[in-house]
Amino acid sequence: MRCRLISDNRDTLIGMRLAGIPGIVVHDRDSVCQALDEAMHDETVAVVMLTEKIEALCTDVVRRYKETVSKPLIVVIPDRHGGSDLTAAMSQYLAETVGIRI
Numbered sequence: 001m002r003c004r005l006i007s008d009n010r011d012t013l014i015g016m017r018l019a020g021i022p023g024i025v026v027h028d029r030d031s032v033c034q035a036l037d038e039a040m041h042d043e044t045v046a047v048v049m050l051t052e053k054i055e056a057l058c059t060d061v062v063r064r065y066k067e068t069v070s071k072p073l074i075v076v077i078p079d080r081h082g083g084s085d086l087t088a089a090m091s092q093y094l095a096e097t098v099g100i101r102i
Contacts (some may be wrong), residue, residue, distance in 0.1 A: 002046060004039045006032065008053040012079055021049070029057045040065055045072045051079040 005016045005023025013023050026032050032054050039048045055062050055076045066074055 002044055003049060004042070004045050004047070005049045006035045006039065006054050007051045007079070009051070009079060012051055012077075016049070023049075026054065032057050033061055036061060036065070040069060040072060042072075047073045047075060049075050049077050052076055053079060 003016075003021045005013060005021050007013045007016075007023055007025050008027060010025055013025050016023055024035050026035050036048065036050070036058065039045050050062065062074060062076075
C-alpha cells in the first residue's frame with residue numbers, strides 16, 4: 001500500500017517525491033476530479049493526500065468520497081505557504097462528521 005499526492009504546486013510535489021511519495025500537479029477542477037478519481041480507484045493506494053487549495057477546488061467531490069468510501073483515506077495537507085487555522089478545521093470536521101460544535 002502506498003500514498004499518492006495531488007498538489008497545486010511543484011514544490012510540494014518535489015518534497016513528497018523526496019520522501020518516496022508519487023503525485024501529480026493539477027490546477028483546474030476537471031483535472032483535480034480526474035486525478036482524485038484515478039487515485040480512489042487504484043487498489044494499491046492507501047492514502048490520498050490533497051493540498052488545501054486542491055481540496056477547495058472540489059470540496060463536494062472530496063466530501064462525497066469521505067462519506068462513502070472507507071479506503072483509501074483522504075488527507076488534506078497544508079501547502080508550502082502555511083495552512084489554515086488547524087483548530088477551526090478540526091472544529092468544522094467534528095461538526096460535520098459527529099455533529100459536535102466546539
